[in-house]
Amino acid sequence: MPFIIAIDGPAASGKGTIARALAERLGFHHLDTGLLYRATGAKGGDPVAAARDLGPADLARPDLRSSDAGQAASRVAAIPEVRAALVDFQRRFARQEPGAVLDGRDIGTVICPDAQVKLYVTASDQVRAARRAAELGADPAEMLAQLRDRDRRDSERATAPLKPADDAVILDTTSLGIEAAIAAALAEVDRVLRP
Numbered sequence: 001m002p003f004i005i006a007i008d009g010p011a012a013s014g015k016g017t018i019a020r021a022l023a024e025r026l027g028f029h030h031l032d033t034g035l036l037y038r039a040t041g042a043k044g045g046d047p048v049a050a051a052r053d054l055g056p057a058d059l060a061r062p063d064l065r066s067s068d069a070g071q072a073a074s075r076v077a078a079i080p081e082v083r084a085a086l087v088d089f090q091r092r093f094a095r096q097e098p099g100a101v102l103d104g105r106d107i108g109t110v111i112c113p114d115a116q117v118k119l120y121v122t123a124s125d126q127v128r129a130a131r132r133a134a135e136l137g138a139d140p141a142e143m144l145a146q147l148r149d150r151d152r153r154d155s156e157r158a159t160a161p162l163k164p165a166d167d168a169v170i171l172d173t174t175s176l177g178i179e180a181a182i183a184a185a186l187a188e189v190d191r192v193l194r195p
């Protein structure tokens with residue numbers, strides 16, 4: 001049976017950084033599920049049709065990491081039919097041997113509730129905004145407002161809201177550097193693999 005690592009958490013908490021590192025070190029496949037919602041929002045037109053028709057070219061767009069793409073993603077992500085259109089792809093991806101790491105908002109709660117490892121990665125609002133502002137060359141105060149807006153929309157939506165799974169391990173990276181955060185995540189994987 002493939003090994004599944006589910007990583008969820010609010011915007012810019014370090015999910016992707018940890019997910020990529022775990023996948024690389026364990027030889028697992030990695031899916032940044034936020035990209036599916038970003039590509040759906042960026043495609044324009046009817047969001048449900050956009051989600052159903054997503055192809056490799058949509059996911060390779062160079063503008064998907066922008067703040068605007070993030071805001072558009074969180075709007076289309078609140079539409080239940082959009083989420084439903086993306087479920088099968090994510091679950092198929094998760095079942096690949098020898099294992100997969102998926103990061104997003106609802107991986108441990110909805111997409112892969114049976115994942116062997118569930119991490120909920122978080123950090124203070126200010127630290128997350130500062131990191132994302134540095135990454136995008138944006139103003140930290142504006143970024144803080146945008147992230148809060150998006151986290152609120154993601155947490156308050158009726159379908160698959162952002163929240164830790166009951167059995168998730170909370171990993172707060174507010175005062176952890178990248179290597180320390182990766183080490184903490186690897187320690188949790190080890191704990192499960194070698195009890």
Ligand SMILES: Nc1ncnc2c1ncn2[C@@H]1O[C@H](COP(=O)(O)OP(=O)(O)O)[C@@H](O)[C@H]1O
Nearest residue numbers: 012013014015016017131135173176177178181
């Ligand atoms: N523990 C950390 N300490 C400092 N910077 C970090 C840490 N984790 C991630 N970052 C940086 O913060 C930004 C957001 O991280 P990312 O992994 O993209 O978050 P997410 O996938 O949750 O949106 C990136 O620029 C990344 O390099």
Ligand SMILES: Nc1ccn([C@@H]2O[C@H](COP(=O)(O)OP(=O)(O)O)[C@@H](O)[C@H]2O)c(=O)n1
Nearest residue numbers: 011012033034035037073074077104105106
């Ligand atoms: N599994 C997921 C992943 C992302 N999303 C949505 O997609 C948006 C962008 O996700 P992302 O993971 O790329 O965002 P960041 O945390 O990288 O800023 C989020 O704000 C959510 O609205 C979701 O609803 N479910």
